[in-house]
Amino acid sequence: IAVNMGGPPPPTDAPGGIAGTGVAVLAQVSAHVAVARKEAPAPPPGTWAAYSTKSEESTGVIGMIDLLIKDLDKEMTEAKTDEKNSQADYEKTMVESSAKRAADAKLLAQKGSAKADAEAALEGHKEHKADAGKELMATEKYISSLHAECDWLIQYYDVRKEARAGEVDSLQKAKAILSGADYSLLQKSLRGGR
Numbered sequence: 001i002a003v004n005m006g007g008p009p010p011p012t013d014a015p016g017g018i019a020g021t022g023v024a025v026l027a028q029v030s031a032h033v034a035v036a037r038k039e040a041p042a043p044p045p046g047t048w049a050a051y052s053t054k055s056e057e058s059t060g061v062i063g064m065i066d067l068l069i070k071d072l073d074k075e076m077t078e079a080k081t082d083e084k085n086s087q088a089d090y091e092k093t094m095v096e097s098s099a100k101r102a103a104d105a106k107l108l109a110q111k112g113s114a115k116a117d118a119e120a121a122l123e124g125h126k127e128h129k130a131d132a133g134k135e136l137m138a139t140e141k142y143i144s145s146l147h148a149e150c151d152w153l154i155q156y157y158d159v160r161k162e163a164r165a166g167e168v169d170s171l172q173k174a175k176a177i178l179s180g181a182d183y184s185l186l187q188k189s190l191r192g193g194r
Helices: 025-037 055-155 157-179 184-192
Strands: none
Touching (some): 055 157
8 A cells, every 4th residue: 555655565574484484493504604713803993182272273274264354354454445445545536526516606697797798888889880871871971962062063163163254254244344344345356356
C-alpha cells in the first residue's frame, strides 16, 4: 500500500542461513577465527592535536578583516572630505551666482532706464523732426513763390525797363513843362522826322 501511495517500500528481512535453510555456521566460524587471530584491537583514528592558539592562521583572516576595516575607514574619510569639498564648492558657486544675479539685475535696471531715456529722446527728436519738416516745407513754399516772382521779373525785365525809362522821361518832361519849357515844337519835329 505504501508503494502505491508513492512512499518507500517497507524493509524486508534478510534470509537466514544457506538458501533460506537457516544454516549459517561457516560464516559465524570464519568471523570468530578472524577475531581470534587479531591480538590487539586497532588504534583509534587520529583526531586533532592538543588545543593551541592558531596565531598564524587566525592572523591571516583577522588581518584581512582589519585591512577591510582600514580600507572602509579610508574610503569613508575620502567620501567625507569629498562631500565637504563639494559642499564648499556648491556654497561658493551659490554665492557667486547670487552676486552675478544681483549685478545682472542692477545692469538690467540701468539698461532699462537708459532705454527709456533713449526712447524719450527719440520721441522728442521725432517731434522736432516733424516741426522742422513743416518749417522746411513752408520755407520751400516761400522760396518757390519767390522763385516764381523772380522768374516773372526776369522775364519781363526788358519790358519793365523800357516802361520805367519811358515813365522817367515823361516825368522829366512833365517837370520841365511845369518849369516853363515848351516841347510842342520838339514833338512836331520828332514826329516829322520819323
